Amino acid sequence: MFGDTTRRLAPRAATFLAALLIYGSPALAHEQGAKPIPDGHAPAGVMVDHMHKAGEFMVGYRYSWARQSGDQLDGTSTINVNDPSNPLLHRACQNEAVAGHEHCSMYQTEMTMQMHMLDIMYAPTDWMTLMVMPQWMTMDMTMDTLPFAHHDMGHGDMDHMGSHSHGTDGFGDTIFGALIKISSGPGYSLHTGMMFSAPTGSTTERASNGNLTHYMMQLGSGTWDFLPSLTYNGRADRLSWGVQLSGIVRMEDENDQGYRLGDVFQATGWAAYRLTDWMSASVRLLSTRVSQIEGSFYPTGSGMSAPDFPTNYGGSYFDVGLGVNFVVPDGALKGHRLSVEWLEPVRDDVNGYQQERDGTLYANWSKAF
Numbered sequence: 106m107f108g109d110t111t112r113r114l115a116p117r118a119a120t121f122l123a124a125l126l127i128y129g130s131p132a133l134a135h136e137q138g139a140k141p142i143p144d145g146h147a148p149a150g151v152m153v154d155h156m157h158k159a160g161e162f163m164v165g166y167r168y169s170w171a172r173q174s175g176d177q178l179d180g181t182s183t184i185n186v187n188d189p190s191n192p193l194l195h196r197a198c199q200n201e202a203v204a205g206h207e208h209c210s211m212y213q214t215e216m217t218m219q220m221h222m223l224d225i226m227y228a229p230t231d232w233m234t235l236m237v238m239p240q241w242m243t244m245d246m247t248m249d250t251l252p253f254a255h256h257d258m259g260h261g262d263m264d265h266m267g268s269h270s271h272g273t274d275g276f277g278d279t280i281f282g283a284l285i286k287i288s289s290g291p292g293y294s295l296h297t298g299m300m301f302s303a304p305t306g307s308t309t310e311r312a313s314n315g316n317l318t319h320y321m322m323q324l325g326s327g328t329w330d331f332l333p334s335l336t337y338n339g340r341a342d343r344l345s346w347g348v349q350l351s352g353i354v355r356m357e358d359e360n361d362q363g364y365r366l367g368d369v370f371q372a373t374g375w376a377a378y379r380l381t382d383w384m385s386a387s388v389r390l391l392s393t394r395v396s397q398i399e400g401s402f403y404p405t406g407s408g409m410s411a412p413d414f415p416t417n418y419g420g421s422y423f424d425v426g427l428g429v430n431f432v433v434p435d436g437a438l439k440g441h442r443l444s445v446e447w448l449e450p451v452r453d454d455v456n457g458y459q460q461e462r463d464g465t466l467y468a469n470w471s472k473a474f
């Protein structure tokens with residue numbers, strides 16, 4: 106029955122799509138006349154940075170890779186794990202609510218987070234652009250036994266556990282909402298982002314022992330989140346610049362697992378110079394503040410390492426970004442954009458005990474129709 110319907114409708118749908126492609130695209134292609142410029146978009150790591158003209162549609166893909174594999178940090182200072190009195194061993198796993206685990210036995214030696222995001226934009230009018238951004242997350246972590254852990258723990262022969270890796274991957278949270286123009290004129294524009302994040306990412310990822318894994322290895326926040334932003338873009342000839350304030354506000358007290366990730370506040374500013382009609386280079390500064398996790402899913406978490414404790418999350422961070430943007434200015438591939446940016450950590454001031462960051466790579470492709 107459904108087969109029949111499909112057979113009847115499929116040729117019609119194909120004809121309609123072909124007609125849309127043949128007749129529709131010149132009409133939809135607002136950029137046809139004007140040459141697209143590489144710095145028409147912000148550096149790769151900046152989201153919700155630009156709007157579209159009425160009727161324009163954009164499809165984009167965003168990739169990011171971030172790694173922590175540096176020193177173990179206590180605030181801004183480095184911990185020497187080979188010192189038997191180090192706080193990572195003696196204090197990072199202390200939690201008033203938890204009896205029994207006074208010492209950590211494991212510590213994080215590397216964590217990699219990758220994000221694949223679809224970036225779909227459509228502008229029904231000039232003053233509003235709608236966006237949907239589903240994402241896929243992949244996290245990998247390597248842990249090792251803390252030196253001296255076996256001396257004062259009741260957990261058996263810790264020094265035989267050694268290094269081990271674990272990972273999670275799957276759909277992350279889905280971001281959607283609208284960008285609304287506040288003001289624009291020759292050489293500048295100002296808009297606000299009213300975005301939301303739906304908790305489509307899992308918060309029930311488990312470790313091999315069946316317990317829920319670390320908060321940072323879960324694929325989503327588990328809460329409905331509000332992502333407000335304010336973006337200013339300016340340009341004069343070959344130079345362009347921008348400033349963006351953005352945040353993540355958790356709209357629920359806790360998720361199904363009984364905790365809530367910290368709120369996030371970011372301020373970033375950048376400048377880009379158009380070297381040729383197809384390439385621009387950018388410099389960016391980024392300041393990020395992340396609050397501690399509230400609540401806890403302990404004792405479901407294993408509670409043997411710092412990432413199992415809410416107090417070891419968040420902090421304030423400062424990064425410098427270097428990026429390049431490319432666009433195909435004309436020809437068959439006109440309007441295809443590619444941008445790459447590297448964010449180099451300058452300062453980590455962490456809550457509790459965490460591992461130092463190595464940096465973040467962003468790479469985007471997009472095309473507007």
Ligand SMILES: [Cu+2]
Nearest residue numbers: 155157163226
């Ligand atoms: Cu766009």
